[in-house]
Structure formats: structure tokens, C-alpha cells
Amino acid sequence: MARNIIALESLGCKLNQAESESLARQFAKMGYHIVPPSDGADIYILNTCTVTHIADRKSRHLLRLARRRSPDALIIAIGCYAERAPEVLAHIEGVDLILGNDEKARLLDVLGERGMISTNSAICPPMLRTRSLVKVQEGCNQFCAYCIVPLVRGRERSLPLDEAVDEVKARVEMGYLEVVLTGTQIGAYRPSLELLIQRILAETGVRRLRLSSLQSRDITTELLALWQDEKLCRHLHLPLQSGSDPVLRRMRRGYSVDDYEKAVVMIREAIPDVAITTDIMVGFPGESDEEFEESHCFCQRMSFANIHVFPFSERPGTLATLMPEKVGERVKKERSERMLKLAKESARRFEVQFLGRTMRVLWEREVDDGVWVGLTDNYIRVFVQSDEPLKNRLSEVKVNEERRLP
Numbered sequence: 493m494a495r496n497i498i499a500l501e502s503l504g505c506k507l508n509q510a511e512s513e514s515l516a517r518q519f520a521k522m523g524y525h526i527v528p529p530s531d532g533a534d535i536y537i538l539n540t541c542t543v544t545h546i547a548d549r550k551s552r553h554l555l556r557l558a559r560r561r562s563p564d565a566l567i568i569a570i571g572c573y574a575e576r577a578p579e580v581l582a583h584i585e586g587v588d589l590i591l592g593n594d595e596k597a598r599l600l601d602v603l604g605e606r607g608m609i610s611t612n613s614a615i616c617p618p619m620l621r622t623r624s625l626v627k628v629q630e631g632c633n634q635f636c637a638y639c640i641v642p643l644v645r646g647r648e649r650s651l652p653l654d655e656a657v658d659e660v661k662a663r664v665e666m667g668y669l670e671v672v673l674t675g676t677q678i679g680a681y682r683p684s685l686e687l688l689i690q691r692i693l694a695e696t697g698v699r700r701l702r703l704s705s706l707q708s709r710d711i712t713t714e715l716l717a718l719w720q721d722e723k724l725c726r727h728l729h730l731p732l733q734s735g736s737d738p739v740l741r742r743m744r745r746g747y748s749v750d751d752y753e754k755a756v757v758m759i760r761e762a763i764p765d766v767a768i769t770t771d772i773m774v775g776f777p778g779e780s781d782e783e784f785e786e787s788h789c790f791c792q793r794m795s796f797a798n799i800h801v802f803p804f805s806e807r808p809g810t811l812a813t814l815m816p817e818k819v820g821e822r823v824k825k826e827r828s829e830r831m832l833k834l835a836k837e838s839a840r841r842f843e844v845q846f847l848g849r850t851m852r853v854l855w856e857r858e859v860d861d862g863v864w865v866g867l868t869d870n871y872i873r874v875f876v877q878s879d880e881p882l883k884n885r886l887s888e889v890k891v892n893e894e895r896r897l898p
């Protein structure tokens with residue numbers, strides 16, 4: 493049976509998205525047609541995530557759904573859940589192939605070797621998105637008490653500098669205006685993140701360069717000095733996880749609330765109008781009402797441009813599984829709702845500062861008849877009415893009213 497329609501779905505982090513984007517380009521180069529998962533396909537690939545039990549459940553659900561949608565398709569599970577528990581995924585009826593993180597980059601070779609696909613044609617792959625994600629680093633040596641990532645992604649390792657610069661050059665040649673550097677811990681990029689950014693800005697024609705996320709300890713004056721180049725997006729995602737020192741210590745995050753605040757102050761002094769976004773976990777084992785209030789107050793004081801909220805999810809093999817005083821689901825839900833409410837208020841407070849200002853926007857897609865949506869470099873979503881197509885174009889608009897996605 494000729495198989496030439498591929499559906500690729502990705503759960504979890506930007507690193508997963510970058511890897512799926514890279515696989516999609518490889519398949520497209522081979523002449524395969526990439527379709528949305530909802531269309532059904534000859535080959536369905538799910539890049540799984542296992543960062544929470546909800547991600548596990550979603551992975552299993554999507555694999556079953558794909559089988560129901562395409563009874564004759566090849567169903568493939570790759571990624572972190574496949575790495576952590578291949579035996580569990582093997583029990584799902586209809587899953588044909590399971591590849592962990594080390595093997596997934598070789599997916600096309602594995603399929604070719606098993607005669608599941610033909611690998612003989614080469615064409616120029618189409619642009620799949622407006623922002624291209626480039627994976628420059630993988631793995632983590634930190635072992636935070638709640639996190640399964642070091643167990644499924646391994647130790648820190650970096651893409652060699654020349655290869656990373658060439659990857660960005662290749663995306664620019666494909667027509668991408670914005671590239672996002674991603675990894676598990678891009679601050680741990682070696683020889684150094686600064687050198688990588690300097691070379692990319694100097695040697696590639698990239699118009700906008702964005703970083704996926706950094707740790708507060710990665711923030712140095714040398715790194716921040718790079719933002720004098722306006723091609724670097726004024727958006728830093730700096731996971732905090734908790735605004736309470738005792739909780740940070742139990743999480744083994746390796747910094748204090750005070751350290752984190754100092755990093756935020758340095759960033760705001762160096763980069764005007766910068767968007768600082770963060771991750772907050774609620775309900776970590778032992779998190780008392782007082783500790784949660786401390787965390788909530790600190791987040792209020794930091795005026796984040798947005799907050800991603802994660803209820804604690806116990807992961808097999810992590811230190812947190814051994815910790816007493818688990819927080820109940822009802823309390824976790826209440827704390828999540830309060831943090832999400834704060835996140836919404838903070839995001840709006842950040843955005844309205846830019847009303848009346850002229851902002852440069854990278855337009856992504858048409859959301860309504862002649863209404864286009866795009867993002868500023870400091871991650872504000874902007875809409876404009878335009879008769880001409882704007883996809884993948886950078887232009888300046890005056891932001892003059894609030895509007896939400898239809």
C-alpha cells in the first residue's frame with residue numbers, strides 16, 4: 493500500500509515542536525504530503541510528552557483516536573512517553589512503532605529499513621509555520637524534585653556551533669523571518685549561549701531571533717548586552733515555579749526568590765518594554781496556605797506579561813514521589829484558579845501599556861475575512877484589517893484598541 497500522506501502531532505514543549513517540525517520537513521523533502529491530524533493519514537506520528545499524568549493520558553487518547561480515524565494507517569509513537577514507558581504504549585491496540593528520544597531523529601531511516609516507506613525523492617519542503625523552531629540543546633543535569641525531563645531527555649548536550657548557525661541559515665533561506673532557539677536548557681548551551689546568539693545575528697539574515705526559555709541564573713550583563721540588537725525579541729520566559737523560598741528549596745530549584753527578583757530587575761533595566769513570562773507550579777508536596785500566598789504575592793509584585801500555571805503532577809522516578817504531605821486535588825484546583833486569574837490580569841496590564849504605540853508585527857494567519865493576526869517581538873497578539881495577504885510579513889501598525897481572538 494503506497495503511504496504518502498503523513499500526519500504529525502506534537503504534545504508538550506517547544507523542543508518537541510522543533511523536533512516534529514524537523515521531521516515534517518524531512519518527510520516533505522521526500523515528497524510526502526503533510527496534513528493536519530484531523531484529516532486522517534497513511535502514517536500518523538505522535539511526538540508524545542510525559543511531563544504530567546495528563547500528558548500521558550492525552551498521548552494514549554490521541555493514539556487511539558488516530559487508529560479509529562485511519563484504520564489502515566501506520567501509527568507511530570515517539571518522544572518522552574515512548575522513552576519512559578514503551579511497554580505501556582505497546583499495549584494500546586493498533587500502535588505499530590514506538591521510538592524513544594534517542595531513536596526518533598532516525599525515524600525516516602527506521603521506516604525505510606523496515607520497508608514501511610520509500611525514501612527516494614527530494615523536493616524543497618513548504619513553509620509549515622511562520623516561526624521556525626531550531627533545537628540547539630537537549631537534556632538537563634539539574635534534577636528538580638518534580639521533573640521527569642532529565643530521566644527521559646538525558647544529560648545536557650549541545651548542537652555544535654557551526655551546525656546551529658547553519659540550521660538558522662537554512663530556515664532563513666526557506667523564507668522564515670523569525671527563528672526560535674529551543675532546547676531543554678538553552679542556558680546550558682556550550683560553548684556559550686552568548687557566542688551562539690552573536691554568531692547567528694552576525695552571520696544569518698534572520699529578522700527576528702527568539703529564545704524559548706532561560707533560568708534566572710543564566711541572566712548576566714554580558715548576555716543582556718546582546719539585546720542592543722533589535723533583531724533579538726524582547727521576550728524572556730523565565731520559569732519561577734514558586735514564589736516561596738521553602739518550596740523552592742524542596743523543589744531543588746537552586747535559586748531563591750531574591751535571586752530570581754534580581755534577575756528580573758536586571759532584565760528590565762537592560763531591555764525596555766520586555767515581556768517576562770513564567771511557569772508556576774501549585775500544590776507541590778507540603779505547599780502550605782501561607783507558602784501559596786507568598787508565591788501568589790510575589791507573582792503579583794513581579795508583574796509578569798503572562799504566567800503558565802501547572803498543578804503538581806507526581807512523576808514516576810522523581811524525588812517528589814517520596815515527599816510527604818501531598819496536596820489534595822480540590823486545593824490544587826483552587827490554587828490554580830487563583831493563579832490563572834492573576835495571570836489574566838497581569839497579561840492585560842502588560843498589553844494595555846502599548847495602546848497608542850506603533851509596534852512591529854510578524855503576521856501569521858488570517859483569522860476572519862481580511863482580519864490578520866500576528867505577534868510583536870514582545871509577544872503581544874495584534875490584529876489588523878488588510879485586503880492584501882500578510883502571512884509571514886513584518887510591518888508596523890499603531891495599536892489602538894483592545895481585541896480578543898474571535
Ligand code: SF4
Pocket residue numbers: 632633634635636639640641642676677
Ligand atoms: S531545570 Fe528542572 S524543571 Fe527544567 S528540565 Fe531540568 S529538571 Fe526539569
